[in-house]
Amino acid sequence: MDLSLISATPWDYILVGGGLCASVVSHRLLEFDSKLKILVVEAGPNANDRPDIVWPNSTNLIGGDFDWKYKTVKQSNLDNRSIDLPSGKALGGGTVINSGAWIRGDKFDYDLWGLTVNDSRWSYDGLLPFMRKSESFWSEVINRDQHGHCGPLPIQSVTSTNREFPLRDRVLRAWAELGIEALPGFDGNAGNPLGVGDLQENKNGGRREIAAAVYPLKGVTVLTDTLVEKVLIEKMPHGTGLSAVGIKLAGGVEVRGRQTILSAGAIRSPQVLMLSGIGPAEELAKFDIPVLLDQPGVGRNLSDHGILYHAWKVKDPSAGWALGSGNPLFNKPQYGYGTPGDFIVSTDVSKNGLIAAIAEDEGATPDPATHPLLANKRTFTEHMLIYAAAPDGSLITSVLITLLPTSRGSVKLSSADIRDAPLIDPNYLGSAVDRYVAREGLKLQVKYLGSDATVIGREILDGEAGAPGFDEVLSVNSTDEYIDARLRAAMGSTYHPMGTLAMGAVADADLKVKGVENLRVVDTSVFPVPITGHLQVAAFAMAEQAAQIIYASRA
Ligand SMILES: Cc1cc2nc3c(=O)[nH]c(=O)nc-3n(C[C@H](O)[C@H](O)[C@H](O)COP(=O)(O)OP(=O)(O)OC[C@H]3O[C@@H](n4cnc5c(N)ncnc54)[C@H](O)[C@@H]3O)c2cc1C
Structure with missing residues (x-):
């Protein structure tokens, strides 16, 4: 589909980023209703058929073609070193270059998440059905009640x-x-x-297992190699608040949709939100970005293992x-x-x-x-x-x-240009x-x-x-x-950034950005507390539940 047609289509859902969570959400939404018009916009290419990323000893992973190759700001507690922070840049996001360790973490952390947002859907028991839904566990016998056997x-x-x-x-x-x-x-x-x-x-x-391949996106319109600059946010009539109406691509093209879902990952989702005018007012002021909503939590609470x-x-x-x-x-x-x-x-x-x-x-x-x-x-x-x-x-x-850092860092803007990586400070x-x-x-x-x-x-x-x-x-x-x-x-990074649009602070328990209608976040940005696993299990389960919540709340 060419850009003019994409721009002219009234989308039901627009997903910013086509990574792990976006693949799950868009696949499931279409499974729930095949008539939905869903657009996924991903900065990187479709790497599903690339032979050089398939095996553990593949050569095009960290530092390769599908890595954003971020570096943190100098870490004062790590001899002032700037730490490498690779991040997936392709359809499927992190699953294109990650190590594939499947490590769920501790029930306690999920329960703390549920308690933090006062919503048992995000407790361990609340997420367990979705952990099971995502996986086909190798054993039919071991911990049967804890595992799924029919997932993708x-x-x-x-x-x-x-x-x-x-x-x-x-x-x-x-x-x-x-x-x-x-x-x-x-x-x-x-x-x-x-x-x-x-x-x-x-x-x-x-x-x-690339997320965009194991959760196939057939029927979803996917725009690859395309950077989203910001979410288009308008003031609703009669001063009743703000509403997301679509996105602006880095090339300037605007695309309209009923619901926008930020899934650009814990580094980029807060950046996109700040460039859209939602974030700490003093941060936005540094780059003359008009403040639509002063939201101090945007980009805060970053943690990594x-x-x-x-x-x-x-x-x-x-x-x-x-x-x-x-x-x-x-x-x-x-x-x-x-x-x-x-x-x-x-x-x-x-x-x-x-x-x-x-x-x-x-x-x-x-x-x-x-x-x-x-x-x-x-x-x-x-x-x-x-x-x-x-x-x-x-x-x-x-x-x-x-696995359980108590220090928190931040993602801040380095400029008003989406092409520039933000300032990443995990505060290791x-x-x-x-x-x-x-x-x-x-x-x-x-x-x-x-x-x-x-x-x-x-x-x-x-x-x-x-x-x-x-x-x-x-x-x-x-x-x-x-x-x-x-x-x-x-000490380095395990490549697990999370928490920068924390549920409770920035998003509500339905993953809606507080203070903005028709805008949600579904990626590891929303984890309000560190998960002591390797994030994939939690991310797949969260996205499975998110798809269900989003579909259930359709107008
Ligand atoms: C090298 C590496 C190894 C890892 N190893 C493991 C492991 O062994 N086990 C494990 O559980 N986890 C691992 N992880 C972590 C795991 O892959 C991530 O936590 C997970 O992918 C996060 O999912 P997400 O949907 O939040 O973000 P992502 O999967 O990162 O998806 C975000 C997507 O948004 C796109 N995007 C960003 N900005 C824009 C924009 N402005 N416009 C359009 N698109 C945009 C990105 O290109 C990306 O595709 C690893 C990660 C990396 C990088």
């Missing part, structure tokens, strides 16, 4: 793909030696991830523990189906140190019986061993992810709690990998490989100062 997204696990990594039993034994036990059915995707679970991925025999990779030396590389070691096992095709690791391990932190860190952040000693970080077990950190790091199999990689390690949690998480990994307390430390590994700029290596004798320095020097 086949889920694989290391077990279902017959990947028996040689260290599997020892890794498991080592975690048990530290008191961290296997989860029932090795399933971390059943609401309580605290423990050891199999790595699960939304891959089908290793093949990437931090990540640290560190490599450990294998005592005997010829034993064949790691990829590159020459072990013929790794030549079997299934070992190319996903990330080469067995388990996702999620842990809480010691509450004693946490109390002190909270007191430092909040200026008063918290009540352990009522404080949300103390009163319950929480999922603070994630640990994973990847059996690869050196071409000769002499190293393995340990991954630490901080910006709180004493976050620094404590990261330090404790790394200490746990050092005990696990580099001490006599575990079979891995005793028999398999021979110390940490070190890091550029440091003479010392990580060990059980490392001081807190050294550990903190390592974190500051190398």
